[in-house]
Structures are given as C-alpha cells and as structure tokens.
Amino acid sequence: MSRTDIEHLRRRARRHHRASRxxxxxxxVLAALGAAGPFIxxxxxxxxENRDLYRxxxxxxxxxxxxxxxxxxxxxxxTDFPTFVWNTLWVGLLVTAITLGxxxxxxxxxxxxxxxxxxxxxxxxFFVYLVPPTLLFLSLSRVVVAAGLQDRTWSLVLxxxxxxxxxxxxxxxxxxxxxxxxxxxxxxxxGYSRLGAFxxxxxxxxxxxxxxVVVFAFTLTASEFIYALAFVSPSGExxxxxxxxxxxxxxxxFFWQSLQAATILVAVPxxxxxxxxxxxxxxxxxxxxVKG
Amino acid sequence: MxxxxxxPPRGSGQGDAVPPQAPAPVDLRVRRRFADRDRLLAWVFxxxxxxxxxxxxxxxxxxxxxxxxxxxxAGDPSFDWAGLRNxxxxxxxxxxxxxxxxxxxxxxxxxxxxxxxxxxxxxxxxADFRGKWLVRFLVLxxxxxxxxxxxIAWLWLLDSVFSPIDWVLRELxxxxxxxxxxxxxxxxxxxxxxxxxxxLVPLAAVIMMAGLVAIPKDVQEAASVDGAGFWRRMxxxxxxxxxxxxxxAALFGAILTFTDMAVVYVLTRGGPTNSxxxxxxxxxxxxxxxxxxxxxxxxxxxxxxxxxxxxxxILRAVRRMDVS
Amino acid sequence: xxxxxxxxxxxxxxxxxxxxxxxxxxxNAVDGVDLATAEGEYLVLLGPSGCGKTTLLRxxxxxxxxxxxxxxxGGHVVNELPxxxxxxxxxxxxxxxxxxxxxxxNIVFPLKAQGIDKAEWAAKTEWAAELLxxxxxxxxxxxxxxxxxxxxxxxxxxxxxxxxxxLLDEPxxxxxxxxxxxxxxxxxxxxxxxxxxxxxxxxxxxxxMGLGDRIAVMYAGRIxxxxxxxxxxxxPADTFVATFLGxxxxxxxxxxxxxVGFRPEHLLxxxxxxxxxxxxxxxxxxxxxxLSGDRHLYGTVRGLGAETRVIARLPATVTAAVESxxxxxxxxxxxxxxxxxxxxGERTDPVSVRTGS
Numbered sequence: 001m002s003r004t005d006i007e008h009l010r011r012r013a014r015r016h017h018r019a020s021r022x023x024x025x026x027x028x029v030l031a032a033l034g035a036a037g038p039f040i041x042x043x044x045x046x047x048x049e050n051r052d053l054y055r056x057x058x059x060x061x062x063x064x065x066x067x068x069x070x071x072x073x074x075x076x077x078x079t080d081f082p083t084f085v086w087n088t089l090w091v092g093l094l095v096t097a098i099t100l101g102x103x104x105x106x107x108x109x110x111x112x113x114x115x116x117x118x119x120x121x122x123x124x125x126f127f128v129y130l131v132p133p134t135l136l137f138l139s140l141s142r143v144v145v146a147a148g149l150q151d152r153t154w155s156l157v158l159x160x161x162x163x164x165x166x167x168x169x170x171x172x173x174x175x176x177x178x179x180x181x182x183x184x185x186x187x188x189x190x191g192y193s194r195l196g197a198f199x200x201x202x203x204x205x206x207x208x209x210x211x212x213v214v215v216f217a218f219t220l221t222a223s224e225f226i227y228a229l230a231f232v233s234p235s236g237e238x239x240x241x242x243x244x245x246x247x248x249x250x251x252x253x254f255f256w257q258s259l260q261a262a263t264i265l266v267a268v269p270x271x272x273x274x275x276x277x278x279x280x281x282x283x284x285x286x287x288x289x290v291k292g
Numbered sequence: 293m294x295x296x297x298x299x300p301p302r303g304s305g306q307g308d309a310v311p312p313q314a315p316a317p318v319d320l321r322v323r324r325r326f327a328d329r330d331r332l333l334a335w336v337f338x339x340x341x342x343x344x345x346x347x348x349x350x351x352x353x354x355x356x357x358x359x360x361x362x363x364x365x366a367g368d369p370s371f372d373w374a375g376l377r378n379x380x381x382x383x384x385x386x387x388x389x390x391x392x393x394x395x396x397x398x399x400x401x402x403x404x405x406x407x408x409x410x411x412x413x414x415x416x417x418x419a420d421f422r423g424k425w426l427v428r429f430l431v432l433x434x435x436x437x438x439x440x441x442x443x444i445a446w447l448w449l450l451d452s453v454f455s456p457i458d459w460v461l462r463e464l465x466x467x468x469x470x471x472x473x474x475x476x477x478x479x480x481x482x483x484x485x486x487x488x489x490x491x492l493v494p495l496a497a498v499i500m501m502a503g504l505v506a507i508p509k510d511v512q513e514a515a516s517v518d519g520a521g522f523w524r525r526m527x528x529x530x531x532x533x534x535x536x537x538x539x540x541a542a543l544f545g546a547i548l549t550f551t552d553m554a555v556v557y558v559l560t561r562g563g564p565t566n567s568x569x570x571x572x573x574x575x576x577x578x579x580x581x582x583x584x585x586x587x588x589x590x591x592x593x594x595x596x597x598x599x600x601x602x603x604x605x606i607l608r609a610v611r612r613m614d615v616s
Numbered sequence: 617x618x619x620x621x622x623x624x625x626x627x628x629x630x631x632x633x634x635x636x637x638x639x640x641x642x643x644n645a646v647d648g649v650d651l652a653t654a655e656g657e658y659l660v661l662l663g664p665s666g667c668g669k670t671t672l673l674r675x676x677x678x679x680x681x682x683x684x685x686x687x688x689x690g691g692h693v694v695n696e697l698p699x700x701x702x703x704x705x706x707x708x709x710x711x712x713x714x715x716x717x718x719x720x721x722n723i724v725f726p727l728k729a730q731g732i733d734k735a736e737w738a739a740k741t742e743w744a745a746e747l748l749x750x751x752x753x754x755x756x757x758x759x760x761x762x763x764x765x766x767x768x769x770x771x772x773x774x775x776x777x778x779x780x781x782x783l784l785d786e787p788x789x790x791x792x793x794x795x796x797x798x799x800x801x802x803x804x805x806x807x808x809x810x811x812x813x814x815x816x817x818x819x820x821x822x823x824x825m826g827l828g829d830r831i832a833v834m835y836a837g838r839i840x841x842x843x844x845x846x847x848x849x850x851x852p853a854d855t856f857v858a859t860f861l862g863x864x865x866x867x868x869x870x871x872x873x874x875x876v877g878f879r880p881e882h883l884l885x886x887x888x889x890x891x892x893x894x895x896x897x898x899x900x901x902x903x904x905x906x907l908s909g910d911r912h913l914y915g916t917v918r919g920l921g922a923e924t925r926v927i928a929r930l931p932a933t934v935t936a937a938v939e940s941x942x943x944x945x946x947x948x949x950x951x952x953x954x955x956x957x958x959x960x961g962e963r964t965d966p967v968s969v970r971t972g973s
Contacts (some may be wrong), residue, residue: 020522024419028427031413035494036430038445039437041456045448053454060456102344105337113334116630121338128349130599132551134572135592138579139355143348162348165341182712185679188699189706190777191729193328196700204716223438225554226572230580241438245558249444256448263445267437274436275429282502328698 039267042260046071053256071257075248080235081262084243087153088266091239092221095160099168099217100210102161107172108198112181122173129166133226136162144231155231156239160224164217171216175209176202212281215274222270240266359589366583378590387566388591391574394481396598398570399550402488406545407538409489410496411531417497418504435494443558446487450474450559477567480560484568487559488549495548496541503537504530536610543606550599571595619813620676620781621652624685627671645671647837648685653781653813658804660828661817664860668837669817673783676815677706690780700729705774706783709790711766713758719745719769720754726777744772748806763791764799771806782807782814788823800826821861825849833857852877852954855961864912864927868956871921874967875956880912880929882952885936889947895920895969899928899946901938913938917946920969 033040041060045053047067058064075081109115110122140159141150149155179202187197203210228242235247244262248255274281363374382388417428434442449455450473458470473479507530515525531538553572556562562569562577569577571594579588627646646668653659661669674680676687678699686693694702705726714722723741732740745751748768758766767787774782787803788796804827807814818824824831825845832842833856841853852858852866858877859865867883868875886896901915909932917926928946930938938944950969957964 021421024416024421027412027416028419028421028424031416032427032430035490036433038442038449038490039430039433041449042445056453056459060454060459102341106341109334109337113330113337115331115334118334121342125341125345127600127603128345130547130596130603131349131353132547132572132592132595132599134551134553134575135356135589135595136349136352137576138359138585138589138592139352140348141580142355143352159348161344165344169341180710180712182708182710183714185699186706186708186712187714187725188679189677189704189783190726190773191700193698193700194330194333195328196729201714219436223440225438225440225557226576229557230576241440241554245440245444254448259441259444260448263437263441266441267433270436271429271432274432275425278428278432278498282498282505328700 039264043264046257046261046264048257050257071255072261074255075258075261075265079247079258080238080243081247083236084238084240084247085266087237087243088222088239088241091153091156091160092218094157095164095221096214096217098157098161099164100213103165103168103172103213104203104206104210105198106165107169107176108202110169111173111176112184122169125166125169128162129170133163133224137226137230140227141230149231151232151234151237153232153237153239156221156224156228159227159231160221163220163224167220168213168217171213172206172209175206175212179205208280211277215277215281219270219274222266356589356593359585360593362586364585366580366585369585374586378586382587382590387569387574390566391569391571391591392594394568395550395570395572395595397481398485398488399546402485402492402549403542403546405485405489406492406496406549407542409493410500410541410545411538413493413497414500414504415526418501431497432494434491435498439491439552439554440558442491443487443555446483446490447474447559450483474560475564477564480564480568484555484559487555488552491555492545492548496545499541499544500534500537503534506537507533539606539610543603546602546606547599550602551595619653619655619657619690620815621688621691622649622672622676622685623688625649625651625672625675625682625687626684627668627675627680628683644668644837646675646682649834649837649839651832651839651842653815656811656813658807658814658816658827658829660824660831661815661834662821662824662828662831662860663819663834665819667834669819669834670785672834673706673785673815673817676781677704677783678702703777703780704783705777705779705781707767707770707774707785707787709786711758711770711787711790713761713766713769713773715758717757718754719750719756719758719761722758722769723754723773723776726773730777740776744775747775747809748772764795764802767791767799768802771803775810779812782812784814784816786818787816788818789820803827821863825861833860835860851963853963855956858954858956864929866954867917867924867926869917869921869924869926870958871969872967873958874964875958875961876921876969877954877956878948878952880927881931882948883917883926883928883946884930884934884948885938886945886947888934888936889949891949893950894947895950895953896945896947898943899926900943901940904938904940911938913940915940 044061044063047069048063049065049068052058052063052065055064106125110118110125144150144155144158147155147158149158183205184194184197184201187201188194192200222239223241224239225241228239232238232242235243238246240262244259244266248259248262358371360378361374361376363372363377364370413431417424417431421427449457452470452472452475455470455473457473458467461467461471471479473483511529511533512525515529520528551572553570553576556568556570556573557576560568562573566574571591575588575592575595578584578591582588625646626644626648629643629645649668649672651659651672661672663669671680675682676689678694678697678701682695686695688694689702689704714725717725720741723744724737727737727740741754742751745754748771750765750768750772753761753765753769758769761769770787784803788799791799800823816823816827828845830843831845831848833840833848835856841848841857843851848857849861852861855868855875855877858868862879864880866877866879868877870876883897883899886894897917897919899913899915899917901913903914905912905914911930911934913928913930915926915928916923930936953966953969955964955966956962
C-alpha cells in the first residue's frame, strides 16, 4: 500500500469518526427533546397567566406576560396535593416493603432451594404478571369491601403487591443467579443454618437487586391508575395518579397550569432517583432475566 | 519462618495450667432444625407469596369468570346464574368488536414502534458523550411519571384550541385551522398510539441496554477487526445476540399497552363515539361506571387468553433463540 | 479411630436437577463408597470431572444428604446433622470468600457462628493470620487480594473453626500454572504443621501424587483404588487407574484376552535394559516430541501382542539417537509388566509373555 493510500484512509477514518460523533450528539438531543418535550413545555405552562395561556395567537413556548407562581401556590394551598403526595409515598414504601418481604424469600426458594416444582412455579408466578388489573378489579373490589377497606388508601396497600410481587420475584431470581452458590454453602459449613446463611450472607449480597426492586416497585405503584380509580373516591385518601386529575379537573374546567405544575413536581424526583439506580437496574436484567 | 503456636489460643480465664481441651469432633447437641431443612424451608419461603397470590389473584380471577356468567350489577350484588347472556350481550354490541380491534391494533402498532425506537434509543444511551446523565434523566421521564399525569400533559398538548403543535403548524403555514387531534377518529387513534409509544420506549430502551451491555466486548472487537462496519455489526452481531432481550422488551411493551386503560381513559374517554375504545377501558366503563359487573367481567376476560397466547409465543421464541 | 468414615455411601440425584444432567432419569453420583481416613492423614480423592468426588466431599460436609449409607465423623453418625454441627472446615474451589466483608471479618465469621466469646476473636484471628502470614492483609477486601492470598485467607478461615477435618475442593484449579506449584507446596507444609486430617479433591494427578498420603481414585461414583501414591501408580488395580494416572498414560497391548500394560518410562532402548527377564520388542517410531528434557516417542510395537500404538518416554539422561521413521529394538523388564482382563479391565495374574528374542 502506498503512502498516499494510507494517508487517504486515515483522513477518511477521521472524517467518518467526526461524522459519527455529530450523529450521536444529534440523536441524543433529539431523543431528549422527544421524551422530555411535553415536560419542558409543561414547565413553561405552569407559570403562565391565564390571559397568556388562553390566547390562540400567543407563542405557547414563551412567556408573553410575566410569569406567575399563583397556580403553583393554588396547587399547594387549595388542593389536597400534599396529601396525595404523602399517600403515594407511604403506599409506595409500604408496598415496596411488603414486596421485598414476600419476594426475597420466594425468589430464594425458587432459585436456590431447588425443589422439583421450582421451575414450573417460577413460570406460574411470571404468568400472574399477565393477569391484567382490568380483569381483576371487578372482583377485587369485592375483596376490598370484604376487608372493610373500601374508600381507604389501605385498600391500595392490599392490592398493589399483586402487580409488584411477580415482577420482583423474577428480577430477584436474576440477581440470585449472579451470586455464587459456594458463598452460602461456605456460610453453612462455617456454622450457620440455611436460614442464617440467607439472612447474613445472601441478603447483604443481594443489595443491588433489592435497590432495583425498590425503584421498580415504587415506580409501578406510583403509576397505578385503575385500582386507585376504582377503589378510592374520597379526595383525602387518593394517591397522586387519581387525586391530581380529580382535584384539578372539574367537569369541563381544567386547571391547566396547576396540573402541569403537579406533573413536573412528581415526574422530576422519581426520574432522578430512577436515573441514579439505572445501572443497577440494568445489571439486574442482565444477570437473570436474560439468561433465565 | 519463625516457630508459631500451632494450637489455637484458649480463653484467657483458663490460664496456662489447664491443658488445651480438644473440641469434640461433632456437636451432637445440634439437631437438624427447621432452619436447616431445605425442603421445608423451600415451602415456608414460598408460601407467603403463594398465599397472597392465591388470595388476591387466583380467587379474584375465578370470581371474575363467575361474574361473567352472572347477573351481578352494582345495584344488585346478589349472584344469580345468567348463563351466557352476558357474552351474548357483549357480542351483540358493536362497541365490543371495535374495542377488540382497537386493542389489537394499538398493541401491534405500538409494540413494533416501541421495539424499533427502543433499540435506537438504547444504542444512543450506551454511547459515550458528554451530558449523558442529563440525557438519560430526560429520556426516563415519560416512563417514570405516573401515567395519568403524563397523559394529562399530552391532553393539553393535543388541545382542540390551544395545542402548541397546532400553533407550530399554523405558524409554518402547513395548516389553516386546528387539527382537533382528539376529535377525529383517525387522529385520535394515532394520538393514543403516540402516547403509548412515547411512554414505553424508555422502558424498552432500558431493558435493551441490559442486553447490549451483556454482549462480550471481544465479539464486537473481533467483528471490528474483521472489518465489519457499524451497520454490518448491528445487523449481524448485535441484533442477533440481543434477540432474546429484544423479545423481552417487546413482551413488556405488549403487556403494558394491551392492558392499559389509563391513556385511553384520560385522553379520549374512548371517544370520539367509541372509536378509540379498548377492551380494558370498555370493561371499566361497563363494569364500574355502567354498573353492569357481569358484562364488564365478560369483556375483561377476553384480555387474558389473548395475552397468554402472545406471552407464550414470545417466551417460546426467546427459548428457541437461547438454545441456538 | 477413624476421623471420617464413610460406609456404603450412595447418592442419587433424581430428575429435575436439570443443571447436573440433561436427560431425564436418575444419576448415581456416588455409588457405594467405603472409605476411612486415619488421624492426621492427607487423603486425596482423584478422578475425572463427574466421577462423584465432589459429591462425596459435599456429602461428608453435610451439604448433600446421602441416599444410602452413613457418614461418621469421630465415630458418630452425622447423617442427620446439618453442616454447621459437623466441625468440618471446607475450602471451595472458588475460595468463596465473603466479598462484602474484610479479611478479618471473613475469619471472624465462623467464630461468631460458634458463639465464641467476643474477647477471644482477636486472639484467634491473630493466631490464624500469623500462621498463614496474612497479618498485613486483615483490613483488605477479597477483591483486593491475589489468588494465592485468597487461598491463605480461605485456609485461615477454615483454621479458626478448629475442625476435626479439612475438606478441600480443588483449591488450586483457579490459580494460574505458575502459582499452582508454590500454592501446592504451601498447602502441604501447612497441613504438615497443623496435622489436621485433610480430604482433598482434585482431577489433577500431579496434585494428587504430590500431596496425598493416600490416593483414592474414583470413577463413575466408585472408588477404583485406594492406596499410597507409589502403589497406585505402580500397581494400578484396573485399566482405568492405569490410564488415568501417569502422563503419558500406561501403554496397554492386547494379547490373548488380557491387556499387557507398561509405563512409557519402562520402554527403553534395548541396550539400556539389562538382565535376563527382559522382553525385546521392535518399536516403529514415527514421531518424537521433546518435553522439558524428556523425549516422548510415538509409534507402534510388534511382538508383544497385537500391533499397538504406544508411547515411550526417554529421560534426559538417555542420549541414544532415535530418529522418527525407523524401527528400533526396545525392551521392557518383565517385572514392569502389569496384566489386566481385557473384558473387565481388572488386574489379573501375570501370564507368560515370550517374545522373539
């Protein structure tokens, strides 16, 4: 190969490299705008005056009048928004705790204790995930009534684990497979019972998986809509996902700015936390779900 | 090497006078208790989950089947056998068939879009660039936001009078009058699909990232050394190797679109004139808002076999790919 | 009194354990094993992978329940006892150090389990760390250690339990070849010092020959031969042991319903084999390999029985010229010959073998 050929190739490679960098940045910005566009715009809308917002010819992406925070303060002072947030928070945490409490031992039993029925049972639990809430809520409402929990936030604590447990068991089994069996057997030889090895060695080593499940279960719980809509009607008992729409949509009247403010206030913290644990979450999928 | 004590140190209280006592070879006091019995433990660990699932999924599931054969309504909760009458009524209603068709169309179209866009997004998100953290955060927003709230944001985006999309199109001179996104059947169907895709692409991307991360680096590098360019690597290595996890992402996308009613409920309430109604929302309107529990159950029951068939097909495909 | 004794031990894995086997049905991982260790002995279980040696070890540790037979430790039947009650210490192939604990916490962990007074932890940890020379590593975490250091930490952790027996499951197989020799030496010296009975599982005959006071060669769930290394090597009980041990393996030449076996190092050029009871055989050499001083000759022998491919190993001290392609007169001492039944592979009585010379 002659020198000019090499020089030519090198130049081409450099050009190619530069083009691909530009493409990556371009696509990244596009993706970010596509995904977050509605939120960015909602962020602007939340601070608009009514006269600014409800005018067809105004540029919807700019403040045509000075921004106002009156709609945000309306959200906090004249609606039950803080209560909704609080409800979502404690329901989410409680459901996550129940999910882990039931899911960790179940995943361990299925992945490690290796009974003949473990495989079929794991598949059965996965299929539970396929039973949609829309199919269950009619009869679950009977269960909720029987438990005396109708119109109480507690009814959600009762039913939400039906959504979170199957997925969590699945994810946790994946994480368990990534922990070498040797380590817990070593603990058993070192003087612990199977239960002791589980509590002292397996659970601490499962920490990344636990984090992934916490984030996933919390997100699922916070997003849930059907059960919350069907089981809880008093405003003070509602979580965010049904509370905000009912408090800020009165018949045909939408309190748009306050709605948008609520959306941003809820969306940003959850996404931040999820992003923080994204790597762990991905690790969970690679370890198990894929190879499982 | 210096001489070291070969017998372990004993408790200080015993002193040197007491000769070291060799410990018994086995500790006979310890019996195999509950905590050592794997068989028992396997059940005990699993039982709470199984119990919970039986009580709150299995029993309600069969109750739902029973409801579909009964005349239970919100006003009259007593259970009377109604035979196939609910199914008869459901089948006679054109809205049911419309919902069934919509459900399938929404699911298939959005699943295809979710997989393709998710794949693209996953590839962007694993690339190295500055500000990646911010981009990831922004991209995750649609999935992590409660679906009711994000759909409301879209409701305003598609407003009949103040839609900023319309504003842009008007400014650009593409349209004269507003589009009425949610007012015309075709546009409403398109809008619902767009919202589904927008909401679920981030999840699919995250799942697929897991697959991309799992591809051994040396395979990629070997292909690079062999002179394979980006597209060739993509179609001959990356996609075949991550096929199982792409299928998992597709499965999640399908389940979440298929069973979702929140988007339709908030965005169009099934309208205009039931043109965006899906099985899930139709069951809700009939069963809860219309009070006809029997019919609602009969409609919702159609979700399960369809979903089961789709899931089994996808999981089979995954397994087959795994073996090869 | 035997420290560990195993009587009529059988372990059957039923179907459902998909990881162990693919086909349906049952697998006899351990198929009737009798074994007893002497006090302070170094017993090596040697066999190819899947021969049941690890299952046997795990059954002794209590990690597997025997299907049949009994395990005794210190004279007590321990079948019903969980691992933690058996006072055994096990070192796994991976060393199974607790990755989230420091070296010190790893060593203390078994003490905690035994309910030993907190005040004694430090002294015992110091003692074990001293003995293995890892005093400087106590605050590190396992991932910061080299392979050899991990082995020492695993041994220290095993040691503080003051076990009546050490069970080691291929502890050297995760080390690279260079480290393996020094780690093996260290293991042997360690055991010489602490004098604790040790059962050592390996598939590597070099480790087995080098470490063991006795070797139990296992195949298909049974012990084929049990004895000191020299005996197992020189007087193999059957063709499996004969060919599994030795590198290259024993040559086997079929002759009238028996197999005539001899080690490659005993097939030497005629003039190097003296005495009357030698057997001279024509050896058609077709390939020569030079391996760390020795020469390995590949070829065919005639006259001893059926024409058979064999290997001869000439030590570095033999300088006689042997080219490939030619036929040479080689010889074996008659007392170096071993005879096996061609059908069962078991040792049989010597038969008279006369060759042309």
